[in-house]
Amino acid sequence: MGYSFRASCVKPLPITCMEDEPGIFDSEPPQVRHSGFLSLKTFYHSGHASPKFNVTRRELSSQADANNSKEEDGDLEDGFSELGDVEEPQNELELSDTETDDPTEQESSRGRTESELFNEIFNKPPGHSFCSALDKWVEEGKKLSREEISRAMFILRKRKMFGRALLLSEWLESKKQLEFDESDYASRVDLIAKWCGLKMAENYIETIPESFRGEIIYQTLLANSVSQNNLKKAEEIFDKMKDLDFPVTGFVCDQLLLMYNRKDKKKIVDVLLMMENKNIQPSPFTYKILIDAKGQSNDIAGMEQIVESMKAEGIEPDIGTKKVLARHYISAGLLGNAETLLKEMEGEDLEKNRWVCKVLILLYANLAKADEVGRIWKLCESDPYFEECLVAIEAWGKLKKIDEAEAVFEMMSKKWKLSSRYCSVLLKVYADNKMLTKGKDLIKRMTDSGCPIGLSPLTWDALVRLHVQAGEVDKACSVLQIALARSQVKPLFSTYITILELYAKKGDVHNSEFIFFKMKQHGYTTRTRQYQLLIEAYINAKRPAYGIRDRMKSENVVPNKIMANQLLLVDRFRKNAVPDLLDLLD
Numbered sequence: 001m002g003y004s005f006r007a008s009c010v011k012p013l014p015i016t017c018m019e020d021e022p023g024i025f026d027s028e029p030p031q032v033r034h035s036g037f038l039s040l041k042t043f044y045h046s047g048h049a050s051p052k053f054n055v056t057r058r059e060l061s062s063q064a065d066a067n068n069s070k071e072e073d074g075d076l077e078d079g080f081s082e083l084g085d086v087e088e089p090q091n092e093l094e095l096s097d098t099e100t101d102d103p104t105e106q107e108s109s110r111g112r113t114e115s116e117l118f119n120e121i122f123n124k125p126p127g128h129s130f131c132s133a134l135d136k137w138v139e140e141g142k143k144l145s146r147e148e149i150s151r152a153m154f155i156l157r158k159r160k161m162f163g164r165a166l167l168l169s170e171w172l173e174s175k176k177q178l179e180f181d182e183s184d185y186a187s188r189v190d191l192i193a194k195w196c197g198l199k200m201a202e203n204y205i206e207t208i209p210e211s212f213r214g215e216i217i218y219q220t221l222l223a224n225s226v227s228q229n230n231l232k233k234a235e236e237i238f239d240k241m242k243d244l245d246f247p248v249t250g251f252v253c254d255q256l257l258l259m260y261n262r263k264d265k266k267k268i269v270d271v272l273l274m275m276e277n278k279n280i281q282p283s284p285f286t287y288k289i290l291i292d293a294k295g296q297s298n299d300i301a302g303m304e305q306i307v308e309s310m311k312a313e314g315i316e317p318d319i320g321t322k323k324v325l326a327r328h329y330i331s332a333g334l335l336g337n338a339e340t341l342l343k344e345m346e347g348e349d350l351e352k353n354r355w356v357c358k359v360l361i362l363l364y365a366n367l368a369k370a371d372e373v374g375r376i377w378k379l380c381e382s383d384p385y386f387e388e389c390l391v392a393i394e395a396w397g398k399l400k401k402i403d404e405a406e407a408v409f410e411m412m413s414k415k416w417k418l419s420s421r422y423c424s425v426l427l428k429v430y431a432d433n434k435m436l437t438k439g440k441d442l443i444k445r446m447t448d449s450g451c452p453i454g455l456s457p458l459t460w461d462a463l464v465r466l467h468v469q470a471g472e473v474d475k476a477c478s479v480l481q482i483a484l485a486r487s488q489v490k491p492l493f494s495t496y497i498t499i500l501e502l503y504a505k506k507g508d509v510h511n512s513e514f515i516f517f518k519m520k521q522h523g524y525t526t527r528t529r530q531y532q533l534l535i536e537a538y539i540n541a542k543r544p545a546y547g548i549r550d551r552m553k554s555e556n557v558v559p560n561k562i563m564a565n566q567l568l569l570v571d572r573f574r575k576n577a578v579p580d581l582l583d584l585l586d
Contacts, residue, residue, distance in 0.1 A: 116142070117152040121164055130164065134171050144177055153187070159421070166191040182212045186220045193224035197523040198233055215246045219255075226255045230525045231263045232556060250280050257289045261296070268293060284310075288321045295328030303328060319345060323359055330366050338367060350379060358391045365395035373399065377408075386416065390425050397429030402438075405429050418449045420456035427462035436470040439463070457483070461495040473502055477511075490522050497529065504533040507540030526555045528563065535566040544574040 120133055138144060149172065156165040169188050172178045185208045193201035201221055205213065218241050225234040238256065242248070253275050260267040268290070275282065287310040294303035307317060307325070317325070322345050329338035342363055347353050350360075357380050364372040373395050380388045389412045396405035409426045416422075423446050430439040439462065446453055453459050460483040467476035480499050483491050496519050503512040516534050520526060531552055538545040549567065552559065559567060 115148065115151040115155055117144070117148050118155045121152060121156070121168060122161075130167055131171055134168070134175075138175070138177070146178070149178070162191050162194045166195050180212070182214050182216055185212050186216045189217055189220045190224060193221060193228075198225055198228060198230060199523075215241070218244070218246065219249075219251060222252065222255050226259045228523060228525065229259075229262060229527075231259055234259050248274070248278055248280070250275075250283050250286070253280055254283060254285050254289065257286060261289050261293045265293060265297070282313075284315050284318065284321070287315065287317075288324060291321060292324050292328070295324065295331070298332060300328065300332050300334065319356055319359060323363065326363050327366070330363075335367060338363070339369075342367075342372075350376070354379075354385075358385070358388045361388070361391045361395045362398075365398040368399065370399050370401065374404075381411075384411070384415075386412075386422075390422055393422070393425045393429060397426075397432055400433060402429065402433065402435070418446065418451045420446070420451055420453055420459050423451060424456045424458035424462060427459055427466075431462040431465040431469070434466075434469045436466050436472075439466040457490060457492045457495065461492045461498075464495050464498050468498055468502065473506075476502065484518065493519070493524055496524070497533070500530065500533045504536040505540065507537055507542070509537050509541045509543060512537035526557060528557060528560060531557055532563055532566065535563065535570055538570050538573070539566060542573055543570075545570045546574075 117137070120137060121130065149168075153165055153168065156162075156168070166188070169184075169191060173180055173184075173188075178184060189201050189205060189208075192204050198221070201224065205217055205221065208217065218237060222234060222237045222241070225237055234255070238252065241252065253271055256271045257268060260271065275286075287306060290306050291303050291310075294300075294306060303325070310317065322341055326338045326341045326345075329335070329341065342360060345356055346360060347356075350357065357376050360376050361373055364376065373392075377388075377392050377395075380392070384392075389408055392408045393405045396402070396408065405426060409422065412422050423442060427439055427442055430436075430442065443453065443463065445451075446459075460479060463479045464476045467473070467479060477499060480491060480495060483495070496515055500512060500515045500519075503515060512534055516530060519530065531548075535545055535548060538548075548570070
C-alpha cells in the first residue's frame with residue numbers, strides 16, 4: 001500500500017512506493033528492540049543470504065541477478081493511470097492502491113471534494129491556454145491560497161494527471177505565487193521524474209538552491225527510481241545520499257527492499273543485515289515486501305512464518321498485506337486459504353468497512369467466484385464509488401461476464417462525464433476477450449462524445465491488443481505510431497512488448513531495433529524480456545546480432561538459460577561460425 005499524496009504544496013510526499021506513516025522523513029532512525037528482527041533472521045536462514053556481506057559505503061553496488069525466482073516477463077504495467085507514466089509491475093505489490101477508511105479520501109473518489117482551481121485546470125488543455133487560464137484566475141482576484149493549491153494538486157495527482165500538475169507547479173514558481181520550500185521542490189522533482197523521466201529530474205535538482213537540496217529531495221528521486229524499476233539509478237542515488245551524509249532510514253531501506261524484490265532477490269538479505277546493524281526497526285511495509293518476496297518464490301510456508309513473526313512483534317497485517325497474501329495463496333492453488341482470508345478481510349459488517357469492497361471484488365474475481373463478486377457489488381451498486389465501479393468492470397471482465405461489465409460502464413456514463421479512464425477499463429475487457437467490434441464501437445463513442453483518447457496510454461494498449469488479436473498487425477503498429485506522435489503520451493511497457501513480439505516473430509530486425517530504442521528513449525529500463533525478443537528477431541531473420549553481448553553487458557543484463565540458447569542460435573548466422581573471441585570471454 002503506497003503513500004497517499006495529501007497536500008503537495010504544504011508537505012508533499014512522493015506518491016509512489018511509500019508507506020503512509022507519520023515521521024517517515026525524520027532524520028533520526030527509530031530505536032528498536034532486537035526482537036524486531038526475528039522475521040529478518042527467519043528470512044536470512046531460509047536460503048536467501050548472500051555468501052558474504054560487509055557493510056561498506058558501496059555495499060549495494062549494482063550487480064545483475066540471473067537467478068531470480070521469476071522471469072521478468074510479468075513486469076508489465078497495469079492500473080488505471082490517466083497519463084500512464086509510472087512503470088509498475090503487475091506481479092508486484094500493488095502499492096498504488098488507496099486502501100483506506102479515510103472518509104476524506106472516500107469523498108474525493110466520489111467527486112465530492114471540490115476544487116475550483118482544479119476545475120479550471122481540468123477544463124483547459126495543457127499548454128498556453130492552461131497558463132492563460134491561471135493568469136486570468138489571478139487577474140480576477142480569485143482565491144489562490146496554499147489550501148486551494150494543495151487541494152487542486154491532490155486531485156491532479158490522484159487522477160495521475162502529472163503533466164498538468166507539473167505545469168501548475170512551474171506556473172506557481174515562475175509567477176512567484178508561492179515561496180517554495182524543500183517540500184515544494186520535492187514535489188516538483190517527483191512530477192518531473194514521473195512525467196519527463198529520471199534524468200530530467202536529476203538535472204532539475206542541480207538547479208534547486210543548495211539550502212533546499214536536502215534529504216527529502218533525494219528520497220523522492222530514489223522512490224521514483226524504484227517505481228521505474230531502475231536498479232542502477234536507485235543504487236547510484238543511495239550512494240549519493242551516503243556521500244551527502246544523509247542517514248540511512250527505514251524508508252530508504254524499504255525502497256531498496258522493494259527494488260531488490262523485483263530485480264535481485266539475493267540482495268534482500270544484505271539490506272536486512274544493514275537494517276539490523278544500524279538498529280532500524282522493520283516497518284509494516286518491510287514485512288509486506290518480505291511476504292511478497294516469499295510468495296513470489298512460491299515459499300508459502302516461509303511467507304506464513306514471516307506473518308507470524310510480524311504478529312509476534314504486535315503488528316497486525318493490514319488490508320494491503322492481506323491482499324498480497326491472498327494473491328499468493330491463489331497463485332499457489334491454495335484457494336481455501338485465500339477464501340478464509342477474504343472472509344477475514346470482510347469482517348462482520350462490510351457496510352462499515354465499505355472501503356474494502358474494491359479489494360474483495362477483484363480477489364473474488366481471481367478466485368472465479370462470480371456469486372461473491374455479485375454479492376459484494378450489490379452492496380455498492382446503489383451509490384457506488386468511482387473506484388468501485390472501475391474494479392467491478394475489471395472483475396466482470398475477468399469472469400467473462402461482459403453484459404455485467406457493460407452494465408457497470410453504462411451506470412458510470414450516466415453518473416460521471418465520459419472519460420478515457422473508465423473507457424480504458426472496458427476497452428481492456430474487450431481486448432482480453434478478443435472483442436474487436438465492440439472495442440471499435442466504444443472508440444467511436446468516445447470520439448463522438450469528445451472524450452480525449454490520447455490522454456490514456458491504457459486506451460492505446462487496448463487498441464493495439466485488439467488489432468493484434470484480430471490479426472490486423474499493420475493497424476496495431478499504426479496505433480502505436482499515432483500514440484508515439486502524441487507528445488503527451490508515453491505508451492505502456494506492455495504496448496511496446498506486444499508490438500516487439502510481432503516484429504520478432506516476423507524477423508523484422510529494423511523495426512524491432514526501433515521499438516527497442518523507443519522504449520529506452522521513454523525511460524523504460526532494459527530488461528531480459530526485451531533482449532530475448534530482439535535476439536528472436538535476428539534469429540527469425542537468419543541474421544547475426546553483432547555486438548549483442550556487449551550491449552547486454554553495458555546494461556547489466558545477464559543472460560538466463562533461454563537467452564544463452566538464443567545467443568548460440570544467432571551465432572550460427574555469422575560468416576565465421578566460431579564466436580568472436582570477445583564473446584568467449586564474456
